[in-house]
Amino acid sequence: MRRISVFGATGSIGQNTLDLILRAPDEFDVVALTGAQNIKQLAQDAKALKADIAVTSDPARLTDLRDALAGSGIEAAAGDNALIEAAARPADWIMSAIVGAAGLAPGLEALKHGTTLALANKESLVTAGPLLLGEAARHGATVLPVDSEHSAVFQALIGEEMDTVERVIITASGGAFRDHPLDALEAVTVAEASSHPNWDMGQRITIDSASMFNKAMELIETKEFFGVSPDKIEAIIHPESLIHAMVGFNDGAIMAHVGPHDMRHAIGFALNWPKRRSLPVERLDLAKIGQLNFRAPDFARYPALKIAQTVMEEGGLTGAVFNAAKEQALDDFIAGRCGFTDMARKVDACVDAMLSREGLQNATITLDSVQEADAAARALTADITGTAKG
Ligand code: NAD
Ligand code: MG
Numbered sequence: 001m002r003r004i005s006v007f008g009a010t011g012s013i014g015q016n017t018l019d020l021i022l023r024a025p026d027e028f029d030v031v032a033l034t035g036a037q038n039i040k041q042l043a044q045d046a047k048a049l050k051a052d053i054a055v056t057s058d059p060a061r062l063t064d065l066r067d068a069l070a071g072s073g074i075e076a077a078a079g080d081n082a083l084i085e086a087a088a089r090p091a092d093w094i095m096s097a098i099v100g101a102a103g104l105a106p107g108l109e110a111l112k113h114g115t116t117l118a119l120a121n122k123e124s125l126v127t128a129g130p131l132l133l134g135e136a137a138r139h140g141a142t143v144l145p146v147d148s149e150h151s152a153v154f155q156a157l158i159g160e161e162m163d164t165v166e167r168v169i170i171t172a173s174g175g176a177f178r179d180h181p182l183d184a185l186e187a188v189t190v191a192e193a194s195s196h197p198n199w200d201m202g203q204r205i206t207i208d209s210a211s212m213f214n215k216a217m218e219l220i221e222t223k224e225f226f227g228v229s230p231d232k233i234e235a236i237i238h239p240e241s242l243i244h245a246m247v248g249f250n251d252g253a254i255m256a257h258v259g260p261h262d263m264r265h266a267i268g269f270a271l272n273w274p275k276r277r278s279l280p281v282e283r284l285d286l287a288k289i290g291q292l293n294f295r296a297p298d299f300a301r302y303p304a305l306k307i308a309q310t311v312m313e314e315g316g317l318t319g320a321v322f323n324a325a326k327e328q329a330l331d332d333f334i335a336g337r338c339g340f341t342d343m344a345r346k347v348d349a350c351v352d353a354m355l356s357r358e359g360l361q362n363a364t365i366t367l368d369s370v371q372e373a374d375a376a377a378r379a380l381t382a383d384i385t386g387t388a389k390g
Contacts, residue, residue, distance in 0.1 A: 001029040003090060007083070007106050008097035010035035010042050012202045013120040013146065016263045017095045018045055020271055023280065025049075032086035034098070034106075037061065043068030050074075052089070055082045057102065084109045093271070095146070096121040099204060100327055101320075101374055104128055105367060111141040118270040120146035122217050126311075127320040127374065129224025131365045143225075144270040149218050150225055151266035152244035152257030157226070160249070167248035168228050170218050171238035172297065173198050175210035178237065182301055188340045190333065198241040198261050204330060211343055212297070213326050216308035220319055223312045230312035235305055237295045242284065260284055303344040307351060316361040317373040318351065324377035325350035332382065342386025350381045 004021070008014045014035075021028050030049040035042035036057045043065060046054035053075040056065050062078035069076050077086065080102075087094065087109035093116045096107045103121030108128075110117050112135060119125065124132050136143045145151050149170045157165070176195055177185060193210040194203050201209075208214035215235050222233050244266075246256040259265050260282040268279040299306045304326075311322045329343040338346065354360055354377060363369055 002027060002092045003029045003031050004093045004095070005030070005032040005034075005086065005089065005091045005110075006095045006097065007032075007034045007087070007103065008095070008099060008121070009033040009045055010038040011097055011099060012200070012205075013097035013263060013267065014095065017097065017267050017271070018049065020264055020268050020279075021049060031089050031091045034083055034086060039064045039068055043072075046074050047072050053077060053086055055086045057083055057098075080105070087115075088113055091115050093118060095267070095270075096124065097146075099123075099202060101127055101323060101370075104132070104370065108132060108135055108367065111135045111139055111143070114139045114141045116142045116144065118144045118146050118267070120267075122147050122221050123323050125221045125224045126217050126323045128365050128367070128370045129221075129319065131367070131370070133224070144273055145221075145225055146263075146266050146270050147218060147221060148259075148263060148266045149245040150221055151269050152259075153222065153226060153247055155257050155269065156245065156247040156255040160247070162227070164250045165226075165228065165232065165247055166250050167232050167234055168222055168226065169234045169236055169246040169248065169254070170215065170222060171241065171243050171245060172212060172215040172235050173209065173241040174237045174239055174297075175212060175214075176206075177210050177301075178239065185301070186339050186341045190336070193333075193340060197239070199263075201263075203334075207330060207333065208326075211304055211340065212302035213304045213330070213343070213347075215297075215302070216304040216311075217323070217326075219305070219308045220311055220322070224319075230309060233312070235297050237297050238292065239295075240289065240292050242289065242292060258284065303348065307344065307348050310351060310355075314355060314361045316359075317363045317365060317369060318355065318360050320365075320370045320373040321354045321360060321377040322347065322351055324374040325381040328378040328381035332386070338386035345386060346381050346384045349384050350377055353380060 030051040034055040055077045059078045065076040087106040094110045095118045097120040104124045193207045196206045243256045248254045262281040325347040329346040332338040
């Protein structure tokens with residue numbers, strides 16, 4: 001039996017992970033499940049999977065969680081420290097699917113105990129890639145990518161030498177507004193930005209797909225995870241989202257990973273790694289699909305991609321600043337404090353300002369320095385007013 005924990009179990013990635021686990025319940029011994037606000041779901045899943053402990057990040061919800069688990073024998077805990085303690089519990093494999101910067105500390109803790117970390121939480125790599133991978137190396141722990149693009153790159157690289165890689169091409173659907181008139185982008189609503197043409201995901205990542213802040217994060221993730229230099233990393237719009245990523249080699253070959261729009265592929269690959277096993281995902285009918293299209297991304301429509309280039313080149317804590325600024329700008333957009341196109345303006349201004357006044361590039365990356373840069377960037381971004389107040 002493999003001991004596994006799912007952090008962010010109540011979210012989109014978490015629920016897909018539980019779906020796979022529930023299909024083979026005899027193979028897994030579930031240690032910890034964690035969530036935030038959705039106590040009903042968390043308790044229900046903890047009971048269905050016979051977890052040892054359920055943790056909510058919100059201390060105000062502990063009583064609700066205890067009540068919901070009463071009589072089940074499952075422990076209940078709450079708060080950031082409880083999350084870290086749960087990550088320290090012996091496990092063979094942990095899914096890191098908390099959304100946002102809050103995912104970093106539990107992931108680091110799991111690595112300290114040598115646990116294999118299936119990493120959906122892209123913020124961990126963007127804010128603290130060298131810290132996370134350094135910790136993994138120090139403790140002989142494995143990190144497996146779960147973001148579909150990075151799972152695709154990982155799979156395309158199996159058996160290959162990194163020094164033969166000429167380019168890594170990350171595909172992007174283009175999000176909700178890929179064909180929206182450019183001058184009408186300022187006025188789009190939160191509801192419009194929350195609907196994705198191809199993937200069914202959490203609201204935050206869906207809006208980040210429309211603005212391509214998600215793709216910007218993924219370019220940075222690619223640099224951090226695979227150690228590829230920024231000039232070898234490209235984004236391309238591929239509206240069908242069936243090719244998740246491609247790797248170009250020094251003999252001109254391009255290996256593309258093609259698969260359905262179903263995160264259970266990337267999750268299942270990480271769950272079963274190093275083996276491949278049958279997964280309950282659609283088998284593509286290529287003749288029916290007929291064609292795959294590609295177009296170059298337009299920086300005017302997607303300024304986030306340009307900011308990503310700066311972040312990759314500057315390195316250090318620039319990623320932590322970028323991620324925090326982007327999370328704050330997204331909060332501001334969702335709360336109606338700024339318009340859609342203001343998000344990139346705010347993030348750009350924050351990254352620029354922090355790069356000019358602090359030694360971000362050469363700063364040592366620790367949990368503390370990341371959290372400090374994060375707080376400073378959030379405060380600064382919140383103060384930058386947008387022009388297209390929505
Ligand atoms: P989601 O919003 O659906 O779920 C987030 C989970 O994190 C929930 O369980 C929630 O309870 C928990 N959470 C929220 N705030 C928390 C906090 N402060 N402390 C602890 N837990 C907290 O998000 P999601 O779409 O499942 O994405 C999870 C992560 O995976 C993100 O980093 C996202 O970028 C990444 N990712 C998601 C997808 C996808 O298809 N959804 C694809 C690739 C990568
Ligand atoms: Mg992705």
